[in-house]
Amino acid sequence: xxxxxxxxxxxxxxxxxxxxxxxxxxxxxxxxxxxxxxxxxxxxxxxxxxxxxxxxxxxxxxxxxxxxxxxxxxxxxxxxxxxxxxxxxxxxxxxxxxxxxxxxxxxxxxxxxxxxxxxxxxxxxxxxxxxxxxxxxxxxxxxxxxxxxxxxxxxxxxxxxxxxxxxxxxxxxxxxxxxxxxxxxxxxxxxxxxxxxxxxxxxxxxxxxxxxxxxxxxxxxxxxxxxxxxxxxxxxxxxxxxxxxxxxxxxxxxxxxxxxxxxxxxxxxxxxxxxxxxxxxxxxxx
Numbered sequence: 001x002x003x004x005x006x007x008x009x010x011x012x013x014x015x016x017x018x019x020x021x022x023x024x025x026x027x028x029x030x031x032x033x034x035x036x037x038x039x040x041x042x043x044x045x046x047x048x049x050x051x052x053x054x055x056x057x058x059x060x061x062x063x064x065x066x067x068x069x070x071x072x073x074x075x076x077x078x079x080x081x082x083x084x085x086x087x088x089x090x091x092x093x094x095x096x097x098x099x100x101x102x103x104x105x106x107x108x109x110x111x112x113x114x115x116x117x118x119x120x121x122x123x124x125x126x127x128x129x130x131x132x133x134x135x136x137x138x139x140x141x142x143x144x145x146x147x148x149x150x151x152x153x154x155x156x157x158x159x160x161x162x163x164x165x166x167x168x169x170x171x172x173x174x175x176x177x178x179x180x181x182x183x184x185x186x187x188x189x190x191x192x193x194x195x196x197x198x199x200x201x202x203x204x205x206x207x208x209x210x211x212x213x214x215x216x217x218x219x220x221x222x223x224x225x226x227x228x229x230x231x232x233x234x235x236x237x238x239x240x241x242x243x244x245x246x247x248x249x250x251x252x253x254x255x256x257x258x259x260x261x262x263x264x265x266x267x268x269x270x271x272x273x274x275x276x277x278x279x280x281x282x283x284x285x286x
Contacts, residue, residue: 008032008033008036008077008080008081009033011077011080012029012032012033012065015065015066021061021064024051024053024057025057025060025061025064027051027052027053028047028048028051028053028057028058028061029061030051031047031050031051032047032077035050036077036081037081037110037111037114037234037236038050038114039074039077039081040074040077040078040081040218041074041078041118041217041218041219041232041234042118043070043118044058044059044062044069044070045058046117046118047070058070061073062074071219071220074218074220075218075220078192078218078220100238100239103238104237104238104243107236107237107238107243108243108245108246111233111234111235111236111243111245111246112245112246112249114234115233115234115246115249118232119231119232119233120230120231120232123229123230123231124231124250124253124254124257125257126229127187127213127229127231127254128254128257128258128261130185130211130213130228130229131156131161131163131185131187131213131254131258132161132258132261133185133211134183134184134185134210134211135162135183135184136162136163136164136179136183136184136185137156137161137162137163137164137184137185137186137187138163138164138166138176138177138180138184138185138186138187138205139152139153139163139164139165139166139186139187139188139189140165140166140167140173140176140186140187140188140189140198140201140202141165141167141188141189141190141198142167142169142195142197142198143195144242144244145189145190145191145195145198145244145247146165146167146189147244147247147248148189148215148244148247148248148250148251149165149167149187149189149251150165150167151248151251151252151255152165152187152251152254152255153165155251155252155255156254156255156258158269158270158273159255159258159259159265159266159269159270160262160265160266160268160269161258164176166201169195169197170197173197173201177201177204177205180204180205180208180210181208181209181210182208182209182210183210184205184210184211185210185211185212185213186201186202186205186210186211186212186213187213187214187215188201188202188212188213188214188215188223188227189215189216189247190202190214190215190216190221190222190223191216191217191221191235191242191247192217192218192221192235192242194216194221194222194223198223199222199223199225199226202214202223202226202227203226205226206226206227206228211228211229212226212227212228212229213227213228213229213230213231214226214227214229214230214231215231215233215247215250216230216231216232216233217232217233217234217235218232219232231250233246233247233250234246235247
């Protein structure tokens with residue numbers, strides 16, 4: 001993290017262009033420089049709380065660096081921070097195989113802990129209600145972003161929800177989108193770097209009147225621009241990987257919340273599916 005902080009600090013110094021910051025603004029700068037993962041997705045109020053200042057100080061700090069406000073500062077700051085994380089030398093563990101594994105676990109634990117305090121649970125409940133209310137839900141994702149998306153679609157479908165995953169893109173995605181109506185719901189998983197087709201799917205779904213939900217890593221992402229409901233979660237990994245651990249945890253949480261709405265329906269659905277699985281001889285005998 002030392003190399004990362006040094007790089008972020010240099011960027012902050014360049015942006016400030018020698019401007020002197022007051023004591024309160026310096027506390028904001030310290031939080032941003034030493035906790036770049038947190039600052040790259042936290043709200044101004046959350047940064048203010050951690051810096052022990054008020055929200056107006058955070059806004060003025062961003063303005064002193066030449067930005068209109070915190071969202072504009074954060075958008076550029078995040079791009080600098082994330083790109084540096086993807087440089088091979090940025091934060092790469094150097095303590096052998098065990099160290100790499102320990103670093104991966106520690107990073108995910110930090111992400112989960114941060115999410116516990118920063119997650120918008122009201123927005124999460126809105127996504128659950130949107131899926132429950134829709135006659136059909138389409139989950140869209142590409143690449144590794146499809147890992148948590150597949151979990152959500154698979155678990156909810158096995159519990160009686162008409163929910164499908166489209167992670168193949170191209171004509172498959174176009175055909176799935178063509179069937180959307182304004183009663184349906186679309187949930188997209190999209191993190192830096194954002195796939196064009198995932199963002200395009202959200203944009204099209206919004207145009208036809210479907211309820212759109214984005215699971216992403218910043219409120220200022222291209223996916224969030226086309227979503228009625230936005231769930232922001234950290235996805236910082238180690239080395240040159242994004243981590244889908246928090247996204248997977250969220251997928252389990254959303255599925256569990258959906259099941260809790262109508263537990264009897266869910267029990268009936270899983271019993272039916274379980275009979276089918278047994279008939280198809282899916283599992284190795286105990």
